[in-house]
Amino acid sequence: MHEYSASHIQVLEGREAIRRRPDMYIGSTGERGLHQMVYEVVSYAIDEYLAGHADTVGVTITAGGGIRVADNGRGLPVEVEEATGKSAVECALTELSFGPKPRTGYWMSGGINGLGLCVVNALSSRLAVEVHRDGHRWTQEYERGAPITPLTRNEKTSEHGTTIVFSPDPDIFETTCHSFATLSQRLQELAFLNGGLAVSLTDERR
Known part of the structure; x- marks a missing residue:
């Protein structure tokens, strides 16, 4: 009988787990999963x-085939999250176990129980986030x-909101054409x- 012990168990964490088993998080690596990425950010x-x-969300298919929301x-x-020493932006985009605390962030949350941003980031070849908050514009990029x-x-700004631009990873998806x-x-x-929410869709590929 072949030996079977704890040494034979593979433990995957964070983006490694997501990239190894993307179907578990977005359903497929085909067209359905590709579009689910957009829905998670939305x-x-x-x-x-x-x-x-918020009362406005704009979705754009960029000229290069990426998505901007x-x-x-x-x-x-943008402040540092005490337990990890990372900014809350980075935690939201990289920590699979990170999400709003009960009764503090949202009374309800859509997508993958609030973990969609992390999943989208892990399955994108590139992602850029731009945040207007606390009187400044904040930016960070991921690969x-x-x-x-x-x-x-x-620079300083009086605006507020979040913009995420991402390109689904062709090494993960069967197609990256939205x-x-x-x-x-x-x-x-x-x-x-969601009555009262203005939603727009623009296709810059044309």
Whole structure:
């Protein structure tokens, strides 16, 4: 009988687990999973709307085939999270176990129980986040889920909100070509279900 012990158990954490088993998080690596990536980022924006802090979300298919999602909510928190020593922005985008505390962030959360941003980051070849919050514009960039720049405080601004631009990783997905019709139908449904939220979709590939 072959030996079977704890040494034979493989433990995967964070982005490694997501990249190894993407189907567990977004359902597939085909077109359905590709579009689920968009819905996960949009879900964060809708959470801001449901919490009473946003009324606009814009989705853009960029000329290069990536996705940009922008909202006018509060903006992802930028302060350092005590337990990890990382900014809350980086935690939200890299920590699989990170999410809003009960009764403090959102009274409800869509997407993958609030973990969608981390999953999208891990399954993207590149991701850039821009946050308008606390009187400044903040930026950070990632590659396949890992930060390649620090969270940087830029010029002062009175605006507020979060913009996330990502390119699904072709090493993960069977296709990285988004369907305008598929996204349009889903975003229309979300707009209908969330009266008062302005949702737009733009295709820059044309």
